[in-house]
Amino acid sequence: xxxxxxxxxxxxxxxxxxxxxxxxxxxxxxxxxxxxxxxxxxxxxxxxxxxxxxxxxxxxxxxxxxxxxxxxxxxxxxxxxxxxxxxxxxxxxxxxxxxxxxxxxxxxxxxxxxxxxxxxxxxxxxxxxxxxxxxxxxxxxxxxxxxxxxxxxxxxxxxxxxxxxxxxxxxxxxxxxxxxxxxxxxxxxxxxxxxxxxxxxxxxxxxxxxxxxxxxxxxxxxxxxxxxxxxxxxxxxxxxxxxxxxxxxxxxxxxxxxxxxxxxxxxxxxxxxxxxxxxxxxxxxxxxxxxxxxxxxxxxxxxxxxxxxxxxxxxxxxxxxxxxxxxxxxxxxxxxxxxxxxxxxxxxxxxxxxxxxxxxxxxxxxxxxxxxxxxxxxxxxxxxxxxxxxxxxxxxxxxxxxxxxxxxxxxxxxxxxxxxxxxxxxxxxxxxxxxxxxxxxxxxxxxxxxxxxxxxxxxxxxxxxxxxxxxxxxxxxxxxxxxxxxxxxxxxxxxxxxxxxxxxxxxxxxxxxxxxxxxxxxxxxxxxxxxxxxxxxxxxxxxxxxxxxxxxxxxxxxxxxxxxxxxxxxxxxxxxxxxxxxxxxxxxxxxxxxxxxxxxxxxxxxxxxxxxxxxxxxxxxxxxxxxxxxxxxx
Numbered sequence: 359x360x361x362x363x364x365x366x367x368x369x370x371x372x373x374x375x376x377x378x379x380x381x382x383x384x385x386x387x388x389x390x391x392x393x394x395x396x397x398x399x400x401x402x403x404x405x406x407x408x409x410x411x412x413x414x415x416x417x418x419x420x421x422x423x424x425x426x427x428x429x430x431x432x433x434x435x436x437x438x439x440x441x442x443x444x445x446x447x448x449x450x451x452x453x454x455x456x457x458x459x460x461x462x463x464x465x466x467x468x469x470x471x472x473x474x475x476x477x478x479x480x481x482x483x484x485x486x487x488x489x490x491x492x493x494x495x496x497x498x499x500x501x502x503x504x505x506x507x508x509x510x511x512x513x514x515x516x517x518x519x520x521x522x523x524x525x526x527x528x529x530x531x532x533x534x535x536x537x538x539x540x541x542x543x544x545x546x547x548x549x550x551x552x553x554x555x556x557x558x559x560x561x562x563x564x565x566x567x568x569x570x571x572x573x574x575x576x577x578x579x580x581x582x583x584x585x586x587x588x589x590x591x592x593x594x595x596x597x598x599x600x601x602x603x604x605x606x607x608x609x610x611x612x613x614x615x616x617x618x619x620x621x622x623x624x625x626x627x628x629x630x631x632x633x634x635x636x637x638x639x640x641x642x643x644x645x646x647x648x649x650x651x652x653x654x655x656x657x658x659x660x661x662x663x664x665x666x667x668x669x670x671x672x673x674x675x676x677x678x679x680x681x682x683x684x685x686x687x688x689x690x691x692x693x694x695x696x697x698x699x700x701x702x703x704x705x706x707x708x709x710x711x712x713x714x715x716x717x718x719x720x721x722x723x724x725x726x727x728x729x730x731x732x733x734x735x736x737x738x739x740x741x742x743x744x745x746x747x748x749x750x751x752x753x754x755x756x757x758x759x760x761x762x763x764x765x766x767x768x769x770x771x772x773x774x775x776x777x778x779x780x781x782x783x784x785x786x787x788x789x790x791x792x793x794x795x796x797x798x799x800x801x802x803x804x805x806x807x808x809x810x811x812x813x814x815x816x817x818x819x820x821x822x823x824x825x826x827x828x829x830x831x832x833x834x835x836x837x838x839x840x841x842x843x844x845x846x847x848x849x850x851x852x853x854x855x856x857x858x859x860x861x862x863x864x865x866x867x868x869x870x871x872x873x874x875x876x877x878x879x880x881x882x883x884x885x886x887x888x889x890x891x892x893x894x895x896x897x898x899x900x901x902x903x904x905x906x907x908x909x910x911x912x913x914x915x916x917x918x919x920x921x922x923x924x925x926x927x928x929x930x931x932x933x934x935x936x937x938x939x940x941x942x943x944x945x946x947x948x949x950x951x952x953x954x955x956x957x958x959x960x961x962x963x964x965x966x967x968x969x970x971x972x973x974x975x976x977x978x979x980x981x982x983x984x985x986x987x988x989x990x991x992x
Contacts, residue, residue: 379540379660382652386531390522397454398432399477401425404448404520405436406605407637408598408759412446413465420466421449424473432477438606440520442507443759445488448520451476457494459487460502491521507757507776512738514746515722516762519606524641527648530609536654538725542617543662550621551577554724556732558744563589563680563717564792564821564897566743566810572714576704577622579712584624586615587708587715589685590631590638593677594793595844597824599748600718602760604631604638607722608645612668614724616655619666622714626667630685633672642670677794677848680822681896682707682715684850695852696896717822719748739765743809747820751777753827754784763808770804773827785830788912792821794841794848795901797908798834817908819901833930834913835920839867841905849898856899859890863906871931875921880910929991932976936992941966943988950980950989 377385393400403409403418418434425432440448445462449469452458459482461472468486475481482496489502503509513519522529530536542550555570576584588611592600604611615627631639646668649655657665671689679685679694686708688694707713723745727735736744743765749772752758756778763772769789773779780786788798791808797818799806806812810820828837842864851857863886869875887903894900910917919925926934939950939959944966951959951967958974961967969980981989 379536379654383531383537386528389528390532393433394452395454399430399454400433400435400450400452400458401473402435402437402450402452402458402520404438404440404446406439406602407635408439408443408602409446409448410637414447416466417447417449417464417469420469421473424470425477428474428478430477435523436525437520437522438518438524439602439760441511441516441602441760441762442488442505442757444757445759448488450491450520453477457482457496457499458491459496459499460489460491461486462488506778507759507761510767510771510776511762512746512764513762514726514738515603515610515719515748516606516760518610519602519760524606524608525644527609527645527652530607534729535609536613536725538728539613539616539654540660540662542728543620543660543664547577547621547623550617550728553732554621554727557727557735558732558739558742559720559723559727559735560743560810561716562719562723562747562820562822564795564819566820569716569720572704572716573618573622575702576712576714579705581705581711583626583711584622585708585711585713586619586622586624586627587685587689587713588615588627588629588721589680589682589715589717590629590635591673591680591685592632592635592718592822593675593680593848594822594824595841596750596752596826597793597822598750599760599823601635601638603718603722603748604635605641608638608642609649610722610725611642611718612645612649612655614721615668616659616666617724617728618714618716618721620664622712624714625665627669628689628708629668629670630679630689631670631672632675634675639670639672646670676850677844678850678896678898681898684896685715686713693850695850696898698895719823740807740809742811747808747823749823749825751825751827753790753825754780754829754832755827756781765809766807768805768807769799772808772825773804777827780827780829786827787830787832788828788834788837790818790826790828790837790905791824792819792901792904793824794845795819795897795904796821796824797904798828798837798912799908800912817911818904831928831930833871833926833928834909834916835867835871835926836928836930838905838909839864839871842867842902845898845902853893853895853899855890855893856895856902859886859894860899860902862886863890863902867906870917870920871926871934873920873924873931873934875917877921879921880914880917884910935976936971937969937974937976937978937981938990938992939967939969940988940990943986945986945988947985949983949985953979953983955979 447464449464450460475483484498487499489500551573559569560566673679676694679688681696682703684694684696746762748762788800790798846860849856887907929935946964956973958970
């Protein structure tokens with residue numbers, strides 16, 4: 359019997375053979391070539407969360423408006439974060455056959471001017487340009503990756519950041535995407551695990567456990583089905599590495615997870631993404647749909663007989679759900695509370711079955727290891743910490759943003775060579791690594807190579823990759839208090855050690871920072887650290903002592919000054935310093951008088967003013983308002 363269509367009454371053709379990966383890649387490369395070498399110019403606008411927060415939407419619309427007004431038909435393409443977040447919004451312009459030129463801090467007005475100059479007047483505006491992509495040489499414009507922040511980096515996970523549209527699977531395929539997948543599917547699962555183990559890849563989520571060992575344990579664990587999970591629940595203050603990877607190259611994560619699932623023997627996986635990352639969720643959702651449509655996800659992937667699919671689950675913003683067992687409890691629809699880890703999740707995880715959890719950056723490294731080999735990856739980094747690490751560089755540093763460096767690069771190189779040093783020529787004081795669970799490392803260890811083991815020896819940890827730089831005006835007691843306050847709010851409260859211990863430590867730190875501490879409080883803090891470290895149920899409680907212990911270890915004199923002298927050496931803790939008007943610098947403008955909420959400042963016009971200390975509440979409004987640096991903290 360011949361089947362016919364009800365609408366056309368024509369024979370229904372046998373479904374065409376889906377295109378092979380080679381065909382998909384060839385088509386993608388041709389489309390990329392047509393885009394780059396076609397007759398239409400291209401405008402690329404950085405449209406990750408950092409760019410959008412800096413006003414990229416308005417920049418993009420202004421560029422479109424200027425193109426329309428000049429009758430220019432152009433491709434306007436959003437791209438992911440390049441990493442130089444302090445220069446956002448970023449915009450690249452490219453004529454057919456010409457160089458791609460990047461511009462930074464592009465306001466809507468600046469966007470219009472650059473578009474008009476570049477496409478209408480033929481002026482590339484070297485005075486406004488950051489640099490050219492690739493090896494293009496333009497008089498007066500440096501190469502983009504010769505910028506001080508970019509030159510020292512080794513960009514593996516971030517290699518395509520800012521280069522192409524994250525929403526286009528064609529762009530990913532055209533740049534080598536999914537080349538590792540058929541190679542992996544042609545290997546024995548054990549061979550893949552051996553290659554990952556040999557590479558020395560350690561989990562980039564904080565613990566630094568061997569990825570290959572974790573995969574092997576999960577594969578060998580009894581129980582079916584098995585699951586693979588991506589931890590995108592990045593909750594550390596100042597951290598945005600995983601968010602940027604999900605927004606800029608979502609297909610790399612998917613490709614890594616498919617390879618990992620095949621090696622482990624899993625047929626279903628989950629991407630756990632915090633709900634505060636809406637753009638990452640949108641781009642991952644699009645990437646998953648496109649991967650399924652192209653036969654790279656779902657049933658019989660690339661005709662290999664292996665089937666695997668992924669779904670996205672959004673977390674509710676609980677920091678503790680970054681812990682593996684709490685995350686899996688959340689996936690099951692239960693409160694995100696951890697369990698004791700004497701039974702590992704690779705054996706008893708999601709729904710009581712073997713589950714392999716890695717973070718975003720770990721999964722994104724897997725395709726590179728399969729395509730370039732374990733020996734290539736292992737040649738980067740240090741003896742026990744291989745490859746690169748993506749860090750978010752924030753705080754009191756000139757060049758804030760995302761950096762990827764080989765393991766073993768020193769803190770000094772990251773902070774001063776890449777980060778540009780401390781603004782206003784202030785002195786470097788410390789860098790905090792590893793988020794709330796990490797520690798503060800002082801200036802004397804600036805030449806320490808950054809890897810898992812070195813940071814641990816200094817009383818800190820790698821964590822997911824946050825680097826918060828602090829200058830001379832940072833109070834280390836207040837830093838410890840801030841992170842303990844965060845951890846107390848984020849603790850699930852399940853175990854007594856964490857619930858009560860963190861609260862008691864925070865109580866002591868609040869007293870000390872208010873000038874109400876007493877002798878013996880520091881020793882009590884250290885005692886609580888020891889108690890918490892050994893008794894808490896999960897990593898949140900076990901490592902909550904790190905900010906406290908490291909600041910006491912390296913900055914004990916600041917604690918003593920707060921307790922014995924009722925003085926904050928950094929002049930940050932309210933009530934432990936005072937404001938004073940410098941008579942020689944005061945112009946008598948009266949701005950401070952207008953700002954003061956307690957009428958504590960008096961003085962005649964054009965004559966030095968004075969502060970009545972009995973009325974002053976140390977709010978700092980006068981200090982912030984003074985244009986002549988005539989108010990000092992003493």
